Amino acid sequence: MYEKLLQDLGLTKNETLVYLCLLKLGTAKSGEIVKEAKISGGKIYETLYKLVDKGIVKTIDMNGVKHFIASSPETLLNYINEKEQQVLTQKKELEAALPQLKQISAFNQQSENVALSKGFRGISSMVYESLEKGQNIKIMGVRSSKDIKFNNFWKRWHNHRVLLKKNAKIIFCDKGTEYWAFFKKMKYTEVKEVLSFSPSSIMIIDEQAFIFSYGEEEFTCISIQSKKIAESLSNMFDGLWMLPH
Numbered sequence: 001m002y003e004k005l006l007q008d009l010g011l012t013k014n015e016t017l018v019y020l021c022l023l024k025l026g027t028a029k030s031g032e033i034v035k036e037a038k039i040s041g042g043k044i045y046e047t048l049y050k051l052v053d054k055g056i057v058k059t060i061d062m063n064g065v066k067h068f069i070a071s072s073p074e075t076l077l078n079y080i081n082e083k084e085q086q087v088l089t090q091k092k093e094l095e096a097a098l099p100q101l102k103q104i105s106a107f108n109q110q111s112e113n114v115a116l117s118k119g120f121r122g123i124s125s126m127v128y129e130s131l132e133k134g135q136n137i138k139i140m141g142v143r144s145s146k147d148i149k150f151n152n153f154w155k156r157w158h159n160h161r162v163l164l165k166k167n168a169k170i171i172f173c174d175k176g177t178e179y180w181a182f183f184k185k186m187k188y189t190e191v192k193e194v195l196s197f198s199p200s201s202i203m204i205i206d207e208q209a210f211i212f213s214y215g216e217e218e219f220t221c222i223s224i225q226s227k228k229i230a231e232s233l234s235n236m237f238d239g240l241w242m243l244p245h
Contacts, residue, residue, distance in 0.1 A: 009080060011054075012216075014039050014047045019056060022070035027060070029067055054079055093197055100236050113225035120153060123221045127203070127210065131161055134205035137168040138237045140194075141201040144177035146214045151179050153219075162187050171240055194240050204233050 006016040014037075021037040022028060030048065034041045048068055051057035056071045056079055117123050131137075144151070161168060167188045172180055175193045183191050201212040207230045211222040224230075 006076075009076065010083060012047075012050075014043055015051055015054075018044070018047050019051060019070055022057060022068060023073070027062070027067045027069045029065060033068065096197070100232060115223045117221045117223065118218055120219055123212075123219055124153070126221070126223060127157060128160070130205045130208055130210075131157065131164070131166070134208070135166065136234075137161070137166060137203070137205050138170075138234060139168060139203045140171040140237050140240060142170055142172045143201070144172070144174050144179035147216075150214050150219065155182060158183070158186060158189070162189070169237070169241065171237065192241060194243055196243075197240065202233055202237075204230050204237065206230065209233050 002020060003013075003016050006019065007013060011019065017037040017039055018033055021033055025032065025036060028036070030044050031041075033039075033048070034044050039047070048057060052059060056075050058069050058071055060067050060069060115126075117126055158168070165188060167190075169190045170183055170192075172183075172191060172193045173195065174180065175195070180191070180193075183189055201214070203210040203212070207225065207227045209224045209226070209230050211224075213220045
């Protein structure tokens with residue numbers, strides 16, 4: 001009876017089933033959770049660690065075996081309060097970004113080359129081709145918290161960039177992570193962090209701009225071939241790059 005409430009709060013169906021299962025079982029191993037919650041074993045660790053990240057499930061070691069335990073239901077209130085704060089922060093960020101977004105909208109009406117791509121295969125061919133041709137590379141809105149499959153994709157792309165000896169400037173929205181450290185020590189790469197403002201995940205290569213979205217199941221990209229839009233986004237990048245760090 002509580003499934004809809006928890007899903008309305010922002011939990012996925014699997015996360016809801018696992019959390020309610022743990023409330024019932026108390027402390028349990030992953031296999032016990034799979035059996036009781038009746039979800040795919042292949043999804044159990046992904047689901048559990050997303051709940052851990054949300055702060056509503058904890059891990060404990062018992063005799064060298066990892067067990068999971070649900071945090072008290074009151075923790076859900078903390079989760080909602082954090083989401084409310086994130087929404088307020090995002091609202092302020094959106095208000096600050098509206099002038100640039102309006103420029104993109106105006107330029108987009110004049111552009112004849114705007115494409116939406118989905119999935120690794122289509123996006124991979126597009127960004128690798130642009131890398132081969134391009135020279136001036138700027139990337140902003142980089143977050144470490146994406147699914148590891150996305151981070152690994154970009155690690156391979158940047159390793160290829162380094163082989164081509166092409167420089168890149170990257171603005172991270174976080175720091176201190178393994179993903180961030182990977183780029184901090186990479187050749188032909190400058191990294192800065194802007195923690196107070198989180199723009200969309202955007203890459204500009206010469207006169208082409210890419211806007212990425214990392215969904216739970218799908219990788220999408222809007223590519224725009226437009227000198228004006230690329231210049232506008234590049235100016236936005238330069239403004240963020242000059243902020244004190």
